[in-house]
Amino acid sequence: MKNIDWKNLVFGYVKTDYNIRCYFKDGKWGSLEVSTSEMIDLHMAATCLHYGQEAFEGMKAYRGKDNKVRLFRWEENWRRLENSANGVLMQPVPKEIFEEACRKAVELNQEYIPPYGTGGSLYLRPLLIGSGPKVGVSPADEYLFLVFVTPVGPYFKEGFKPVKMQVIRDYDRAAPLGTGSIKVGGNYAASLRAGQRAHQEGYATAIFADAKTKQYIDEAGPANFFGIKDGKYITPDSESILPSITNMSLRELAADMGLVVERRHVALDELATFEEAGACGTAAVISPIGMIQDRDTGKVYEYSKDGNAGPWCQKLYARLTGIQYGEVEDTFGWCTVLF
Numbered sequence: 564m565k566n567i568d569w570k571n572l573v574f575g576y577v578k579t580d581y582n583i584r585c586y587f588k589d590g591k592w593g594s595l596e597v598s599t600s601e602m603i604d605l606h607m608a609a610t611c612l613h614y615g616q617e618a619f620e621g622m623k624a625y626r627g628k629d630n631k632v633r634l635f636r637w638e639e640n641w642r643r644l645e646n647s648a649n650g651v652l653m654q655p656v657p658k659e660i661f662e663e664a665c666r667k668a669v670e671l672n673q674e675y676i677p678p679y680g681t682g683g684s685l686y687l688r689p690l691l692i693g694s695g696p697k698v699g700v701s702p703a704d705e706y707l708f709l710v711f712v713t714p715v716g717p718y719f720k721e722g723f724k725p726v727k728m729q730v731i732r733d734y735d736r737a738a739p740l741g742t743g744s745i746k747v748g749g750n751y752a753a754s755l756r757a758g759q760r761a762h763q764e765g766y767a768t769a770i771f772a773d774a775k776t777k778q779y780i781d782e783a784g785p786a787n788f789f790g791i792k793d794g795k796y797i798t799p800d801s802e803s804i805l806p807s808i809t810n811m812s813l814r815e816l817a818a819d820m821g822l823v824v825e826r827r828h829v830a831l832d833e834l835a836t837f838e839e840a841g842a843c844g845t846a847a848v849i850s851p852i853g854m855i856q857d858r859d860t861g862k863v864y865e866y867s868k869d870g871n872a873g874p875w876c877q878k879l880y881a882r883l884t885g886i887q888y889g890e891v892e893d894t895f896g897w898c899t900v901l902f
């Protein structure tokens with residue numbers, strides 16, 4: 564076990580000992596390489612740098628109550644990376660290479676997995692980039708797939724507390740027929756200005772309206788949105804939303820726990836009717852939303868009377884994190900026990 568102040572870990576980069584790399588060259592993937600360097604040697608005309616040919620994933624490995632290490636739904640991350648690769652004409656990563664790289668990255672850096680009880684986990688960042696040179700706009704002939712890991716602390720240092728969000732209409736993160744539904748860096752670049760302004764104005768993140776009509780909820784910054792009302796778990800359906808694996812899991816749990824699940828257009832007007840609201844993604848699992856202000860109309864929607872997350876947010880969070888830490892039976896078979 565490394566000498567790390569586990570209790571004060573944030574969601575940031577901490578150097579680990581190894582990362583795993585695999586190169587696609589001359590029409591085929593090579594064998595996995597273990598590297599101790601944090602640097603990559605990249606051609607200055609690589610397509611990832613100029614034309615945004617890149618995609619990434621985010622997933623976590625957890626040290627459980629039984630001391631075993633679990634990886635959560637990695638096949639879904641592989642499938643999504645394949646979609647992202649196809650979306651920007653990159654060479655998809657074969658499933659066996661993805662799995663082996665993730666397993667190796669966790670195993671070789673196991674001393675960096677935060678101990679059970681600290682609320683931390685080992686974050687895996689698979690990355691696929693066009694590494695071959697091109698000057699004309701066309702897909703690269705060479706690709707680099709790499710997986711690095713970094714230990715991360717609990718997302719909420721002060722506990723599971725609701726945050727404030729802001730509805731905006733003057734920036735779009737993605738167009739309906741664009742790249743919003745794949746995990747590519749360009750979407751993040753496009754959302755940085757809105758995110759920074761939301762922070763400056765005192766909000767955790769900006770909630771984007773759909774780019775076409777500005778009538779519907781799209782994405783809550785880098786996370787999916789959901790609302791709870793009348794015994795229903797409601798989450799937006801949109802062509803420009805990234806299909807969150809956390810959201811997929813919460814929908815399955817919600818249904819299992821007796822909620823009716825609806826995935827459909829969610830009008831911004833409907834914000835007034837929710838009993839609870841949250842944003843979801845791997846980093847935080849659930850960010851309960853206490854209040855949303857509409858930046859244009861000034862309307863305020865409140866979801867927390869006592870400063871705490873609502874009962875369904877709490878129950879869903881407890882069940883999902885319980886499965887990830889091996890405290891609760893993994894009835895859906897979501898975890899792969901690595902060792």
Ligand SMILES: *Cc1c(COP(=O)(O)O)cnc(C)c1O
Nearest residue numbers: 785786787805807808809844845
């Ligand atoms: C990664 C991501 C999410 C969350 O997906 P998870 O699989 O739950 O981590 C949500 N929205 C955007 C835009 C993302 O990039």
